[in-house]
Each structure stands twice: as C-alpha cells, then as structure tokens.
Amino acid sequence: MFGYMGKILRVNLTTNEVTTEDLDFELAKKYIGGRGLGTKLYMDEVDPQVDPFAAENKIVFINGPLSGTATPTGGRYMVVTKSPLTGCIASSNSGGEWGAYLKYAGYDAIIIEGKASLPVYINIDEDKVEILPALDLWGKYTTEASDLLAEKQPGSKVLTIGPAGEKLSQMAAIMNEKDRAAGRSGVGAVMGSKNLKAITVKGNLKPEIANVEGLKAVTKECRAMLKENGVTGGGLPTYGTAVLVNIINEHGVYPTKNFQEGVDPDAEAVSGETMTEKYLIKRNPCHHCPIGCGRWVKSDKSPDGIGGPEYETLWVFAGDLGIDDMEVVIDANYWCNELGLDTISAGATLAAAMELYQRGYITDEMLDDDVILKFGNAESVVHWLKKMGNREGFGDLLARGSYRLADFFGVPEYSMSVKKQDLPAYDPRGIQGMGLQYATSNRGGCHVRGYLISPEILGLPEKLDRFDLSGKEVWAKVFQDLTAVIDSTGLCLFTSFALGAQQYADMLNEVLGTEWTAEDVLLAGERIWNLEKLFNLEAGISPEEDTLPPRLLEEAMPDGPTKGWVHKLDELLPLYYKERGWDEDGIPTEERLEKLGLL
Amino acid sequence: MSIKIKLFANFREGRGKIVEMDYTPGMTGQDVIDSLGITAPEIAALIVDGVDGKVDAMLAVPIKEDGYMAIFPPVAGG
Ligand code: SF4
Numbered sequence: 180m181f182g183y184m185g186k187i188l189r190v191n192l193t194t195n196e197v198t199t200e201d202l203d204f205e206l207a208k209k210y211i212g213g214r215g216l217g218t219k220l221y222m223d224e225v226d227p228q229v230d231p232f233a234a235e236n237k238i239v240f241i242n243g244p245l246s247g248t249a250t251p252t253g254g255r256y257m258v259v260t261k262s263p264l265t266g267c268i269a270s271s272n273s274g275g276e277w278g279a280y281l282k283y284a285g286y287d288a289i290i291i292e293g294k295a296s297l298p299v300y301i302n303i304d305e306d307k308v309e310i311l312p313a314l315d316l317w318g319k320y321t322t323e324a325s326d327l328l329a330e331k332q333p334g335s336k337v338l339t340i341g342p343a344g345e346k347l348s349q350m351a352a353i354m355n356e357k358d359r360a361a362g363r364s365g366v367g368a369v370m371g372s373k374n375l376k377a378i379t380v381k382g383n384l385k386p387e388i389a390n391v392e393g394l395k396a397v398t399k400e401c402r403a404m405l406k407e408n409g410v411t412g413g414g415l416p417t418y419g420t421a422v423l424v425n426i427i428n429e430h431g432v433y434p435t436k437n438f439q440e441g442v443d444p445d446a447e448a449v450s451g452e453t454m455t456e457k458y459l460i461k462r463n464p465c466h467h468c469p470i471g472c473g474r475w476v477k478s479d480k481s482p483d484g485i486g487g488p489e490y491e492t493l494w495v496f497a498g499d500l501g502i503d504d505m506e507v508v509i510d511a512n513y514w515c516n517e518l519g520l521d522t523i524s525a526g527a528t529l530a531a532a533m534e535l536y537q538r539g540y541i542t543d544e545m546l547d548d549d550v551i552l553k554f555g556n557a558e559s560v561v562h563w564l565k566k567m568g569n570r571e572g573f574g575d576l577l578a579r580g581s582y583r584l585a586d587f588f589g590v591p592e593y594s595m596s597v598k599k600q601d602l603p604a605y606d607p608r609g610i611q612g613m614g615l616q617y618a619t620s621n622r623g624g625c626h627v628r629g630y631l632i633s634p635e636i637l638g639l640p641e642k643l644d645r646f647d648l649s650g651k652e653v654w655a656k657v658f659q660d661l662t663a664v665i666d667s668t669g670l671c672l673f674t675s676f677a678l679g680a681q682q683y684a685d686m687l688n689e690v691l692g693t694e695w696t697a698e699d700v701l702l703a704g705e706r707i708w709n710l711e712k713l714f715n716l717e718a719g720i721s722p723e724e725d726t727l728p729p730r731l732l733e734e735a736m737p738d739g740p741t742k743g744w745v746h747k748l749d750e751l752l753p754l755y756y757k758e759r760g761w762d763e764d765g766i767p768t769e770e771r772l773e774k775l776g777l778l
Numbered sequence: 779m780s781i782k783i784k785l786f787a788n789f790r791e792g793r794g795k796i797v798e799m800d801y802t803p804g805m806t807g808q809d810v811i812d813s814l815g816i817t818a819p820e821i822a823a824l825i826v827d828g829v830d831g832k833v834d835a836m837l838a839v840p841i842k843e844d845g846y847m848a849i850f851p852p853v854a855g856g
Contacts, residue, residue, distance in 0.1 A: 409852030420855025425786050429848045490855045582786045637854050642832045676854050740828040
C-alpha cells in the first residue's frame with residue numbers, strides 16, 4: 180500500500196481498549212484521505228442524529244496521503260466529528276507538525292470513541308499506545324499543558340485543548356504546537372466531552388512511495404511554481420495573511436462593527452504592512468512549508484516573541500470590534516490560543532454582544548462588571564475572552580457563540596453567522612460569489628470551503644466582477660470541489676494560489692501509484708462535498724439553512740465602494756443547486772449520487 | 779488639483795504609502811503607474827475612484843479630479 184501507512188488506530192475511552200485496523204486501500208483512494216476519508220469513516224460508524232457531546236459520538240483525527248511525504252506543506256491533519264456549534268459535519272484543519280507525526284507514528288487516522296470517567300490523554304509512540312491520567316493537566320492553559328506533556332513525553336508533538344474545550348464551549352478549538360489550531364466548529368468541545376485533554380505522538384516510520392523519482396520531479400516542479408508565484412513566493416512569506424487587511428478594506432467589504440459597515444478608516448493600524456514593519460520577528464512556517472505565512476511577533480508575553488495573528492483574527496478583534504490596535508489583537512490571539520478558542524467565533528461573539536449592548540439588549544447590570552462590552556472598548560476584549568473561555572459570569576453565555584447569545588435575547592438576526600457558525604472577514608454584499616459559498620458551505624459560515632475572494636477581489640487566477648452574478652454558481656462549485664480535494668490530501672489550501680487540480684493529481688499519482696487526471700480528482704472532491712451534504716441532511720439540517728443573515732440580504736451597505744449593495748442569494752441559489760445536479764429544494768438527486776458512487 | 783495614489787505591500791518600498799500627484803485632465807492609471815515605475819503585469823488589483831475591475835481595463839479609465847487610485851501587487855491569504 181503506497182502513500183498510506185495502512186493502519187487506523189481505534190481508542191475506546193469507555194473501555195480503555197486500544198486496537199488497530201487495516202485501512203481499506205480502495206476506500207481510501209475513493210475518498211483520498213483527510214477531510215474526505217475522515218468523513219466517510221465517521222459516517223459509517225455514527226448516527227448523524229447523535230448528540231455531539233454524547234459518548235456515542237466519535238472524533239476522527241486523520242492525515243492525508245501526502246502528509247509526511249516530501250511534498251510542500253504536507254504536515255496537516257483534519258478533525259472530523261459532529262459539530263456542537265452547528266449540528267453539521269465538522270472538519271477542522273490544522274497545520275504545524277502534528278499531522279505529519281501521526282503518520283511517522285504509523286497511522287493514517289485515529290478514531291476515538293466513548294468517554295473517559297476521569298481526564299486522560301493518549302500517548303502514541305508507534306506501536307505503544309497508552310491512555311494515561313491527565314488530572315494534573317485538566318484546567319491548564321495550552322502553553323502550560325503542552326510544556327508539561329513535552330516533559331512527560333520527550334520528542335513528542337502535542338495536541339491539546341484548553342479550558343474552553345474542557346468546559347464545552349461550542350467555539351472550542353484543538354491546539355497543536357501551542358499556536359496552531361483546528362479552530363472552527365467547536366471540535367475542542369467534543370474532545371472535552373470525552374474527558375480527553377491531549378494526544379501526544381511520535382515515531383520514525385515513513386510511508387512507501389509508489390514512484391520515488393517521479394515524486395521528486397513533481398515536488399521540484401510544484402516548489403518552483405510556489406516560489407515563482409507572486410502570492411506564495413512574495414506576498415504571503417513577506418506579509419503573512421495580514422496583507423489582506425488593506426485590500427479587503429479598500430474594496431469596502433471589510434466587516435466593521437458586526438457587519439454594520441464595510442470600511443474601517445483606521446484599518447492600516449492592523450495591516451500586514453504595519454505588522455511587518457513594527458512587530459514581526461520572523462516567519463513561523465508549518466512542516467515542510469516553503470511559503471511560511473505564519474508569523475512570530477513581539478509581545479510582552481515572552482521576550483522571544485509569540486505566534487502572531489492571522490488576517491481573520493486581526494479583522495475580528497479590530498474592525499469588527501471598532502478597535503484597531505495591533506497590541507490588543509496580538510493579546511487577544513494569545514489568549515484565544517491559551518484558552519483554546521476559535522478566534523473567528525470568539526471575536527464575532529464579542530462583536531454580536533457589542534451590537535446587543537448598542538441596541539440595549541445587554542445592559543450594564545447584566546454584565547455585572549465594570550468592563551462594558553461596547554464597540555471601541557479595547558480593555559473589554561481580553562477581559563471577556565477569559566470569562567468566555569472559563570465560562571465565568573456572563574462569559575458563560577458568551578461561550579455558546581454569537582447565534583445562541585443573540586437568540587437568548589430573541590434577536591438571532593444580530594448573529595452574523597450561517598448555520599450558527601460565524602462568518603469570516605469578508606462582507607458578501609460586495610462579493611456575490613463568496614456569499615453563495617457562505618450560504619452553501621457544509622460546515623456553516625466559512626471562507627475556506629471555497630475561497631472566491633481569489634477571483635472576485637484578488638484577481639486570481641483572473642479578475643471577476645464581484646457584483647455580477649453570472650457564472651458564480653459554476654465558480655462556487657469548482658472552488659468547493661477543489662478545496663475538498665486539497666483538504667483531503669494533507670496539503671495546505673494556500674498552495675492553491677499557485678497550483679491547480681493537475682498538480683494535486685500529479686503528486687497523488689506519484690505517491691499512490693494511481694493514474695488520476697485533474698477531472699478525476701475534481702470528481703472525488705464533488706463526491707466528498709455530496710457526502711458531507713448527505714450527513715447534514717440526515718442530521719436534520721434543512722436546505723432552508725442555506726442562507727445568510729437578514730442584514731446581508733436586506734440592508735444595503737451604507738458607505739464605501741460597496742455602497743448600496745445587498746446580497747442576491749435568492750437569484751444565485753437555484754442556479755447553484757442546478758449546477759450541483761441537485762433538485763430545486765437543494766437535495767442531491769439519486770442520479771448525481773449514483774454518478775459519484777455514493778449509492 | 780492633485781490625485782492620491784495609495785500603495786500597498788511591496789509597492790510601498792521606495793515610494794511610501796501615499797503618493798500625491800498633480801492632476802492633468804484625462805490622466806489614466808497607465809499614466810500614474812508609468813510615472814511610479816510600476817508595470818501592469820506587477821499589478822494584481824486596482825481601484826480607481828472606488829471602482830475595481832480587470833487591471834488592463836482599469837488602467838485605461840480616466841481618474842477624477844481630486845480622485846484616487848489604490849494599487850496592489852499579488853496578495854492573498856485567508
Ligand atoms: S502556507 Fe502558512 S498555513 Fe499553510 S502550511 Fe505554510 S505556514 Fe502553514
């Protein structure tokens with residue numbers, strides 16, 4: 180078996196049983212790995228109606244066939260489970276090193292089931308797999324827990340949850356290497372519900388490669404393409420993802436004060452240019468990554484610096500809160516990592532709370548505290564993040580995310596979310612294709628299910644009219660399907676700024692010994708997309724939830740280069756369903772499922 | 779009368795964040811980038827007086843008196 184290690188590790192935390200199973204090579208190839216294979220393995224075993232926090236729910240950690248190979252960025256892993264935030268399928272991706280080390284330990288995936296009676300962690304050292312007590316780690320922040328685990332298991336890579344996951348916040352992330360996050364959809368809370376604090380992993384095994392010389396050649400070609408590309412060889416290494424702050428703001432689609440406006444006059448203060456000039460110490464790349472978009476920045480938390488914020492984090496703790504102070508964002512990012520919180524949802528929940536305060540739903544008395552949740556109040560950010568992550572006082576309500584918070588006050592429309600997951604840093608009123616993508620994303624509001632910002636704003640691979648609807652359903656489908664492929668290979672989505680379906684097919688072919696074309700891998704992506712959709716339907720997520728917050732459909736953008744626009748989802752959605760080969764209600768047809776090998 | 783040119787990322791190197799230029803009737807983005815020593819293939823996105831579009835087309839659009847341009851090299855993220 181090439182590419183894969185051929186082994187799945189199963190850990191039952193109720194019975195303390197640890198077993199291994201052979202990977203079905205044909206099944207693996209059909210769903211590639213990562214997001215695709217993880218979803219298939221999960222769906223074959225779990226009732227979609229399961230309560231995400233029940234012992235019957237499972238959580239899958241899975242790498243891809245390119246993880247741990249010489250291919251660029253092959254260090255990522257995916258966490259697949261049912262999301263406690265959305266009720267949809269969750270597949271959260273993270274970089275760093277952990278995903279590659281899972282492979283070096285000899286495993287393609289870990290399936291965790293049951294629930295431990297007391298806090299535990301799992302230690303994996305190739306064939307030696309132990310379930311060990313974690314009472315001393317429970318309650319610890321990410322850095323302290325990771326340092327303690329590094330002492331207990333020298334040489335291991337550490338994945339852990341923070342207090343937010345232990346306390347079942349629906350926004351809890353899973354952290355690895357301290358500052359890398361499987362951030363979205365509350366996957367950290369599923370670990371917490373199982374009393375599972377951490378997983379440490381190490382090993383020295385390597386996958387067999389079908390064509391070693393062929394892989395060397397295609398890797399060299401892909402690395403050259405990444406280096407020569409203006410984004411992956413220039414913009415991202417130099418400025419990180421933070422370089423987006425100015426370009427998104429200049430187009431008038433930089434959501435400001437909980438999407439009430441689209442331009443932030445002070446955005447330059449948190450831009451990639453400002454970060455590079457004043458705060459950057461060095462790049463902080465993931466495993467085998469020649470791009471190195473990760474940042475290492477100055478902070479009073481450590482004389483050596485700390486992991487820096489990404490674009491989404493900069494936006495949500497700056498423009499979305501009306502603050503614009505780089506040091507506040509660096510601090511907020513640090514505390515989200517320590518608490519194990521998704522920065523996007525945590526920040527967006529503060530933004531929703533600030534709008535609820537602005538409109539009189541949240542009052543000073545309710546906050547029972549001197550620090551008011553008000554747009555522009557910098558001191559409220561870390562103060563309320565800590566209370567959110569530790570579920571103290573009003574923070575307990577905040578810990579449930581913006582949708583449940585706004586719904587508590589009877590006004591869910593002030594949550595800027597899709598399927599209860601907060602939208603990221605692009606206002607879809609001025610990016611019509613992206614809005615369609617948000618509405619139809621299988622994991623709820625998300626930018627990394629089909630990054631239409633590339634053609635609609637950034638001019639990559641070509642510039643589309645961002646307001647024009649024509650053909651956007653075709654772009655949305657292709658981007659969604661290709662993203663599902665990349666997420667299943669074990670590579671980073673950012674490689675797609677330089678590489679296309681053909682390069683992913685080429686790398687997979689040399690590793691696996693397959694003869695796939697670009698069309699074949701896109702078909703696999705479509706298969707994965709439809710599989711996720713089937714899960715959501717069986718979980719009770721109705722196609723009526725393929726929508727956007729009312730503000731974005733009804734309230735025209737008040738100012739700036741997007742002034743006067745709303746999102747025209749009602750025109751795009753029927754075209755999208757048709758393009759997908761689904762019926763007019765948004766349900767996959769038998770004919771299409773048969774073509775995809777899903778019946 | 780002058781126009782304002784906003785520069786981003788590496789376009790700022792040696793030029794600064796904002797360049798003010800004298801306005802001459804009919805001047806286009808092409809005139810602006812010529813005088814800044816930037817070539818069209820180096821540009822990934824361009825906004826002229828709040829309107830964006832394909833770079834080649836936008837470079838031919840006359841800039842308004844007191845208008846502005848925003849010029850971006852290839853950048854991306856997520
Ligand atoms: S491009 Fe950035 S996020 Fe992707 S693997 Fe490299 S450093 Fe990690």
